[in-house]
Amino acid sequence: MIEYRLNGPASQERQRIRLMSALRENRFPQAIxxxxxxxxxxxxxxxxxxxxxxxxxxEMRPCGKCFGCKLAMDAGVTDGWVVPMESKEAxxxxxxxxxxxxxxxxxxxxxxxxxxxxxxxxxxxDIFNAAAEISVELIRSMTGAFxxxxxxxxxxxxxxxxxMNDSAANAFLKTLEExxxxxxxxxxxxxxxxxxxxxxxxxxxxxxLPLSDKEVREETLRMLGEDADEDSVTDDVVGLAVGSxxxxxxxxxxxxxxxxxxxxxxxxxxxxxxxxxxxxxKEADFEDPLEANRFLDVLGxxxxxxxxxxxxxxxxxxxxxxxxxxxxxxxxxVDALETALKDVQETMSRIATRRSTETMCLQxxxxxxxxxxx
Numbered sequence: 001m002i003e004y005r006l007n008g009p010a011s012q013e014r015q016r017i018r019l020m021s022a023l024r025e026n027r028f029p030q031a032i033x034x035x036x037x038x039x040x041x042x043x044x045x046x047x048x049x050x051x052x053x054x055x056x057x058x059e060m061r062p063c064g065k066c067f068g069c070k071l072a073m074d075a076g077v078t079d080g081w082v083v084p085m086e087s088k089e090a091x092x093x094x095x096x097x098x099x100x101x102x103x104x105x106x107x108x109x110x111x112x113x114x115x116x117x118x119x120x121x122x123x124x125x126d127i128f129n130a131a132a133e134i135s136v137e138l139i140r141s142m143t144g145a146f147x148x149x150x151x152x153x154x155x156x157x158x159x160x161x162x163x164m165n166d167s168a169a170n171a172f173l174k175t176l177e178e179x180x181x182x183x184x185x186x187x188x189x190x191x192x193x194x195x196x197x198x199x200x201x202x203x204x205x206x207x208x209l210p211l212s213d214k215e216v217r218e219e220t221l222r223m224l225g226e227d228a229d230e231d232s233v234t235d236d237v238v239g240l241a242v243g244s245x246x247x248x249x250x251x252x253x254x255x256x257x258x259x260x261x262x263x264x265x266x267x268x269x270x271x272x273x274x275x276x277x278x279x280x281x282k283e284a285d286f287e288d289p290l291e292a293n294r295f296l297d298v299l300g301x302x303x304x305x306x307x308x309x310x311x312x313x314x315x316x317x318x319x320x321x322x323x324x325x326x327x328x329x330x331x332x333x334v335d336a337l338e339t340a341l342k343d344v345q346e347t348m349s350r351i352a353t354r355r356s357t358e359t360m361c362l363q364x365x366x367x368x369x370x371x372x373x374x
Contacts, residue, residue, distance in 0.1 A: 240317060
């Protein structure tokens with residue numbers, strides 16, 4: 001019997017055991033949906049599964065040495081991936097349509113750039129911007145490549161599958177209704193509720209759990225490399241990560257800025273210093289809804305920590321929370337903090353659906369925050 005071994009963190013071992021059992025017993029489904037918070041290793045697991053399914057070793061899979069494993073580990077094999085792309089990228093000409101000697105970027109060039117970034121670090125949460133989506137053209141390109149498969153196993157990883165637009169989702173659903181032989185789809189998503197229920201029902205659901213704080217710290221230092229400064233992965237970085245090494249890596253670079261802005265935003269709002277606050281927001285120059293919501297995520301976490309402080313619970317971001325000194329604002333009670341947290345979440349929803357500009361939403365939040373308690 002062929003032995004399967006999928007690598008990954010200890011916190012997710014139960015899910016890997018389930019997959020390895022299905023592989024050993026030759027009952028692996030042709031479509032699997034891996035969901036869980038951003039940056040916890042969904043793409044990394046998908047890549048491990050892809051190697052195992054394509055591996056040709058008769059004893060241990062994936063072996064990492066055979067033709068099938070090398071194919072799975074080659075970022076240049078773009079037919080093995082569907083990734084979100086901006087409109088101009090998805091509508092670029094294909095390599096077959098570009099004249100000889102042309103320096104124009106093709107859709108394959110753009111796709112390769114994204115896949116290469118995933119291969120460098122599948123935990124990253126900032127590869128795709130808010131405008132990127134999976135269009136129907138990308139799904140049609142995927143199905144058009146089926147005729148080129150030959151007799152080998154084909155594995156297609158659909159990264160951030162919840163970014164499929166309506167036309168793409170309907171086209172993909174038709175493919176799932178009759179999956180070609182020896183073809184496997186691995187979908188990853190942080191928002192499974194955004195996927196069509198009919199797509200979800202045709203996939204084996206696998207929910208990945210967040211990592212422990214110890215694992216987050218160790219994995220983040222590993223990703224930072226041998227010369228990494230251990231002090232850069234602070235308690236606040238680990239707390240903000242909430243079990244996600246990808247988020248921790250992001251906050252190593254951006255956390256200090258967002259935390260400082262969150263403290264200033266909170267204090268200026270409480271004091272009614274709207275002129276200075278609006279000037280700071282203008283200077284921040286939020287152009288991407290994802291960036292604005294990442295800031296609000298930190299602000300929401302700060303407010304949650306202030307609620308923890310009220311109840312005597314351990315703080316997740318103690319250094320940042322300790323800079324607020326809520327005792328200077330005696331009117332701000334538990335009800336005020338809970339209402340403020342809801343206001344932040346509503347603002348994140350408004351920004352995500354692009355009902356108003358990021359700056360306008362943040363200005364409105366600053367005025368509304370702690371209304372009646374200032």
